[in-house]
Ligand code: HEA
Ligand code: HEA
């Protein structure tokens with residue numbers, strides 16, 4: 025009896041929490057992020073209904089059949105019923121699974137855009153660095169032996185390769201608004217994770233692999249990049265930022281940064 | 289009761305004792321963690337006394353937090369939820385319920401318990417060795433866990449001991465699984481077919497089958513990781529690494545390979561944790577509603593389906609890992625499919641109650657609480673099971689909320705249900721019913737209060753495995769939330785003392801129980 | 817009570833099959849990920865030598881069959897003799913294997929991916945053989961003292977044959993597929 029009320033109350037409280045605005049997704053800053061939010065809302069409605077239905081039924085059954093000395097009437101099996109709810113849940117669950125693949129495909133199954141700005145992302149315990157190809161649009165060769173974090177060459181860009189002469193490295197990821205961006209994620213030591221909440225994107229960065237990640241940001245601003253895969257004692261401090269700039273600001277920044285590039 | 293007894297009842301109690309010790313240890317660790325999350329800068333003398341290196345001057349270091357977290361997860365998953373429901377209650381009641389004198393291999397049974405105990409000892413040793421306990425999480429992903437001291441504190445001897453402990457645990461679980469399977473196949477009473485067994489026996493049987501294959505894969509995974517650490521091999525270590533500014537000489541290995549091996553075990557493991565509980569819940573609901581279990585056959589088929597499908601969904605832990613995005617789609621569909629038999633079980637439980645006459649004993653309370661928590665915790669699996677959505681939630685507190693509700697507490701509620709139900713058989717006395725109900729109500733409110741809000745930290749994007757939240761602007765918005773959760777956790781932990789008291793007091797002083805106190809029909813109560 | 821041990825051993829073998837399957841899958845995955853897989857074995861002496869090891873191990877399976885047959889016929893002395901012969905085969909295999917390892921270690925480092933796979937997998941197999949030798953030793957002593965029934969020896973045989981069969985996968989996959997072109 026009391027337990028029926030409690031189950032209903034807790035389910036109600038849980039549900040109520042979903043209607044508060046305080047702890048929710050951050051603003052969506054890309055078409056993908058908006059599609060994500062839309063599909064999430066659909067999923068939330070479906071599982072919300074299941075939640076209310078199942079908890080409600082539980083509470084009601086407890087209340088209705090509490091011991092009042094009544095005779096036991098229920099049956100102990102019914103194949104039609106069994107088949108009905110099995111297929112109903114199968115349809116709902118698989119329907120959700122299929123409906124959700126669109127946003128996944130949008131992130132990972134679409135080919136590379138030739139116009140995309142390509143940026144290499146390098147993770148190491150406990151910092152991020154970014155490499156732009158420079159004016160020639162091509163990344164120079166890298167060489168482990170040339171790595172020099174203090175000297176600003178954490179990628180180990182090989183000075184002897186002409187393509188690398190204009191390569192630009194930075195500690196903050198800057199991209200122009202509205203332009204497709206293609207990140208190439210690499211790690212130098214352990215597994216890290218590149219996460220931008222506003223883009224609804226998250227990708228492990230695995231040593232030994234180069235993993236592409238594509239997005240097009242549609243709103244300028246500065247967004248935090250928290251490392252989201254346990255990488256050691258500095259995991260919680262491995263912070264970086266994504267700065268989405270207007271085309272002009274970006275061009276200005278790029279020109280200025282380009283001038284400072286000096287390789288040994 | 290001799291220490292090295294081969295009597296299944298004694299061994300069952302030993303396992304439950306081990307789980308009881310472990311769960312309180314794991315709980316204390318979680319309290320220290322919760323404290324640190326909201327007071328990261330507070331100095332506590334006690335911490336310095338407990339961990340002189342990890343908390344110099346009482347100020348807890350991030351590495352100490354992470355090692356507590358690793359040990360908390362490991363202890364809870366392995367030494368609580370893989371021991372009590374399966375090896376504890378299974379050992380005690382499986383033979384009784386199928387009319388056997390003992391397990392098929394009593395000596396193996398004893399060895400299996402002591403190997404488990406050795407494994408626990410090995411794990412705890414990691415706290416006191418140089419460098420402290422490992423901090424790579426209960427999932428121990430390499431290269432972090434595979435390169436040794438160079439990747440940071442806790443990665444020396446502590447990590448070796450952790451792997452050794454898990455390997456021993458695998459061996460012990462394999463022994464236990466073989467024992468249970470042979471017992472079910474060979475020792476059923478004459479005339480008892482498979483489909484005459486109570487659902488509890490089905491739970492233990494299917495769990496043993498899962499264990500037989502899951503631990504057989506974790507074991508080589510652990511051994512290879514250990515080889516990478518101590519023999520300089522490079523199964524999981526790719527070439528060209530520069531760790532801590534030192535170039536590493538290994539080449540050719542694959543970090544993702546370890547994840548595949550781990551989760552091939554890891555997902556079935558979560559069903560190992562909950563299937564015995566599902567069996568118990570079916571029994572308790574049926575006894576206290578005065579009806580047979582609704583759809584017995586469907587219930588057994590659902591268990592087999594969960595067990596079988598459970599082996600092909602491991603990739604849902606790796607959607608974001610960098611494996612092929614096409615395989616994510618396949619794993620996603622299979623994951624949602626494994627939700628179907630879980631839903632079938634839920635419906636059948638509800639239908640078991642339907643039209644019954646419900647007696648609200650303490651055991652029944654826990655069983656009903658289990659159903660509620662299973663729904664709440666399971667349903668978020670439907671969010672995580674879609675790679676498109678998991679791309680935001682992976683490794684956030686949303687996942688932490690999911691698995692604590694379904695595993696951390698639903699499966700634990702099944703332990704309480706089992707304990708209240710079978711205590712009279714085990715000790716000839718009742719657990720105090722009133723204390724049981726008080727404990728139930730407070731715990732039930734407590735777990736919702738602790739774990740439901742954590743979903744919302746997940747919405748904000750709060751990553752898990754962070755020792756503190758100071759570095760980030762966006763995490764300022766969840767300070768209040770975490771503060772509330774921490775206080776709820778203190779409350780929840782305090783409430784467990786009621787249970788502890790009830791357990792030890794009732795063993796000696798509880799009301800004496802008659803032979804078949806609940807009017808059950810299974811053999812452990814009716815045979816003499 | 818008969819049959820328990822055999823069923824138990826079958827279950828163990830099933831799970832151990834999965835263990836070795838895991839190792840071989842690890843091997844194949846790593847091999848696919850490393851196109852320039854080394855091929856250090858020459859037909860002679862390396863492969864010839866490994867074939868010799870294989871023959872020794874196979875022979876020990878044969879003596880094991882005879883041990884089981886002797887036990888079934890009630891000939892305990894014969895069973896002990898064949899068990900000891902099987903152990904000798906196992907020890908011979910380990911001895912040859914270690915010799916091979918010593919030579920290979922001069923050129924192949926366990927830190928390379930090939931070395932990891934080779935020493936890791938053959939090492940774990942060797943550990944199984946060693947465990948088997950101890951197991952058979954316990955059986956032999958027991959049988960000699962009049963303990964153990966035919967089923968126990970048969971169960972031991974099951975394990976031994978299984979370890980042999982594993983080698984029949986390891987040999988072609990790890991040795992023959994790495995022969996110098
Ligand atoms: C007992 C343990 C347990 C159980 C039973 C489950 C059950 C499920 N889990 Fe969970 N899970 C864990 C323990 C468990 N999990 C743990 C420990 C982790 C984290 C590991 C780590 O990273 O540390 C995890 C993580 C985890 C992830 C990875 C998240 C990530 O890291 O990104 C995913 C993704 O798919 C997932 C999915 C599911 C699904 C779909 C189920 C399904 O089986 C759930 C099925 C249940 C229901 C669906 C609810 C009941 C149904 C109804 C009430 C139906 C009514 C229906 C209708 C009306 C239609 N789980
Ligand atoms: C069974 C599993 C289980 C249980 C019960 C718990 C219980 C609790 N857990 Fe834990 N937790 C994990 C499994 C579990 N956890 C795992 C696997 C991780 C992941 C680790 C990793 O990331 O590597 C984790 C991680 C984890 C985190 C995330 C850390 C991080 O990412 O930084 C937090 C933080 O709040 C937390 C808190 C708590 C709290 C407050 C409790 C409290 O609820 C504690 C209160 C205790 C109870 C409600 C149960 C009491 C039970 C009994 C008294 C029964 C006794 C009877 C017998 C055994 C017979 N846990």
Ligand code: CUA
Nearest residue numbers: 216251255259
């Ligand atoms: Cu880098 Cu976590």
Ligand SMILES: [Cu+2]
Nearest residue numbers: 554555604605
């Ligand atoms: Cu899973």
